[in-house]
Amino acid sequence: MRISELSDRSGVTVASIKYYLREGLLPEGVRTSPTQAVYDEAHVRRLATIRALLDAGVGIADARAVLATLDDPPAGPHLLLGAAHAAVIPHATGDLDLAAAQALAERLGWQEGDCDTAVLEGLARALQTLERAGFVVSDDIMDAYLAAVESIAAAEIAGTPTTSPEDAVRYVVLGSVLVEPLLLALRRVAEQVASARRFDADTTLS
């Protein structure tokens, strides 16, 4: 199909398609003349994935890295998850103290070699952000966080399809990245519900 039909099929404007081509997110079509190319169903599917990543707040460079993982996945679901995480976690800048992150990871059952280093660094950076703001997460609340992510991960990993490599790649890479906004949105709703139950809308702070 021509680029105009690709645009109709995918609901993505021609200008955006050209942008994704220039940015290397969408593979080139097959050239039929110096100014024309044809595209196929793989391009339609790829455009849906690109839009989903960008909608989820993933930047262009990170999206490129996630798509590269989809295109050339490391062998095995576990390595794949590491590659997907590494693609979306910002690179560490400056000194990070990994000790506190490791101590939390150990409470999640972490052992040396389980995790891509980028994942532990990402946790260390999140802790550093809280510390810089002088925001202390109480022990009770941290316990609740650890129990919650442990049950989330258990359900997610148990659900990884092993029927085909393509299914597993899609599930692991997109599931990890695209579900993040869902979890944050659900937490906000749950917070508001719990807050409405604890505090009347009229309660004022003394």
Place this chain on the structure above:
Amino acid sequence: MRISELSDRSGVTVASIKYYLREGLLPEGVRTSPTQAVYDEAHVRRLATIRALLDAGVGIADARAVLATLDDPPAGPHLLLGAAHAAVIPHATGDLDLAAAQALAERLGWQEGDCDTAVLEGLARALQTLERAGFVVSDDIMDAYLAAVESIAAAEIAGTPTTSPEDAVRYVVLGSVLVEPLLLALRRVAEQVASARRFDADTTLS
């Protein structure tokens, strides 16, 4: 103190301080001459909050809205949470189907009036992103998400300090926003641990 001392005390460069002043994130100091102003401890604390928000990935405009909520909080912790959430949730663009979001919210105990509309719209947008990507969250996994966010929110809201309005404001606004990267980082670690237990690093996909 002069801007150079504010920079030393806060660890933020003079150039960045000037940028935050221009962007309206940091209040002006007291002018002592047309080219000089003096700053106080409130500026040091505010700079720590600004850096924490930006480190957590909050954009300049959203950070401005969160800081405005801190400066002029609505009366009552529940309204405050709504204002903090509304500040960081991107505004809805295009049509959103709220029915699926409402159905999930109801499973979290949501009743009409509990939530700021922006929060439900944020959930609807997260669901839309997954749907556009053709990514289906299974019932088992959605159950795990709902149970997890419910226990997180229960612990968080129970921990809201009511000792002083300032404490409550800081806890609710920063806790909701700054903890997001922590939760996502913990989930990644938990996923890697669960994945390492389920799949050998050598397992290849058949």
